[in-house]
Amino acid sequence: MLNNNSSEKRNNAAIEEAAQWFVRMSNQPASVVLQQSFQQWLDDCPLNSQAYQQTERLWQDLHAPAREAARSGWHRRKKQSSFTFMPAFKWASLAASLVMLTTAGALWRDAGLLQRGFADYAAAPGSHSEFTLSDGSRVYLDGDSAINAKFNADERNIELIRGRAWFDVTRNENRPFMVTGGRAQVQVLGTAFAVELEPDVTKVTVERGLVAVHASDFVDSINLQAGQSASVSQNQIAYIDGNDTEISLAWKRGLIMMNQTPLKTVLEELSKYSSGRIILHDKSLENLPVSGVFQTKNPDAVFDALRSTLKLTVVRVPGLMTIIYR
Template identity: 40%
Template sequence: MRVSKDGVEMNTASDNDDRQRALHEATEWFVRLNNPLASDETRRAYQIWLVADVAHPEAMQAVSDLWGALDQPAAQLAASGWHRDTPAPVPTPPHRRPARHGARLAAASAVLALVAAIFVWRDPGIIDRAFADAATRPGERRDVRLADGSLAMLDGDTALSSDMAGGRRVVTLLRGRAWFDVVADSARPFTVHAGQVDVQVRGTAFEVDREAAAVTVEHGRVAVSGPQIADLQVDLTDWQRVAFQNGSLSTPTAIEPDQAFAWRRGLIIVDRAPLSQVVKELDKMAPGHVLIVDRQLERTTLSGTFRADDQESVLEALRATLGVRTLSLPGVATLIYR
């Protein structure tokens, strides 16, 4: 530890390295101890490791908390039966299929269901992407040229489908965030459906964020409405934003251009953004979930400019400025806690 000029304790790089080393060792011990075949010798070795450093018990508790956070949603998904496409088959009479074979099959099915549930939980966008006309994985961005010549830029973990047949120009944003540069066509309005908001234009450039239920216009003019508020329409023009909030559309607000579309340049810019919002950006940057264990942390804020492909730099900023700790299982989850 070192103390800053204002008397606040700050973690040094060495402190962080020691903590991460303890967390990695704790993860290894957690896996070993949860092996049903773990020997008494292994358990004695674990007790020696546990008391060898005051950081070890804390690291072990953090790992246990992380796995506890993963178990609950995975178990809920497995119990929901989402993976069953058809009714369960009628059991074969015992004389045709030995009970032991049936037990093995049931155990294998349970394991497969759990693996599938965890797989979907760690990457919930996989289903939307599978049925989309164009999609990106977390951490990926790409440009897509639609059939009418319009351009769509997709942020990480985004999926969309399009229908350009006949006189239609309809895009459905299934998940994520996309920016559109629409080819003008007065005879065929361009419509985007994105959950709680609908957008209609003839030729303009704008962004739609499905999760935030928000529309931001770069140039041109768009009309924003919604499936549940068809009688209410908000018109937006250059550098204006509107969002669906509390059952209605907000009043259009002016936005800061550089900050609003920073992700298109491969940047994430936050200005006193609550940690809950920062976590949403982190989820788009790499596979796996980012979880806030201490709910009081959600209201703490962060400011800064970061590369959109460098999740670790954001986590390092959180550790340095907010004094939080993190534990990562790459590709699965990252835990943020005090």
């Protein structure tokens, strides 16, 4: 058993190193020193050559990530620089190009960067934020989440721009508290609840009290009490049957809880806690069921579980991307 574990670790290490070498060698022209180092790595172990060939086949279907990885420069060591005279307009043009390239790479790795950057309150992937608003209401923002707040004498308005947020609202009957997220509008006086933006729906879960959920596209609305959840989509607003508040709000306690959850949903969840883009290479794996309980501060444990339990290959390029395939 120990020998099998050791062999698997060596194989995983070879695959991750192969991904890094592929990125380095894609950044042409490769220097003589780099080519020699690459050949030395190939010759060090038969696993390295096999892993590199496997990586080449895989990344033929991932041209955009490969190009972006090569351009990002994450793999380069700092080099000695030399000053060469260049007219001011050329320096400006070069600087602008570098800014555009750097920005494009950053946005590719982190799609929510701009939304969070222009929001009133935000939490980056892999973190969370807890704070108190001017009216005394408390807010918990999960990873890769952002809100705007607009308060006046008559009302308190929150816009959920990205991700999900939990609110513990200070009661004030003269100033309704309204949260807008996607197509959903949630109105409360004093209660604790969460609003979550998903690709096609907005979910609302009530922990304490009572809220009214409206939909911007139609007149229908529903009331939710403690322990209930609802979803708002383009076509309908509906209660979520069999909802378990403990599971729905596990993220607020720093947990990822999965019970036969489709792999696609699991990876969307992981993107809130892991840096870089997560790519599922084989779309036929999207509905593969995953179960387990993990800590949000340790997303690597989920990737390890995908390797050991589901026998998936997980290739990580630190800070840039994670590729999953079988």
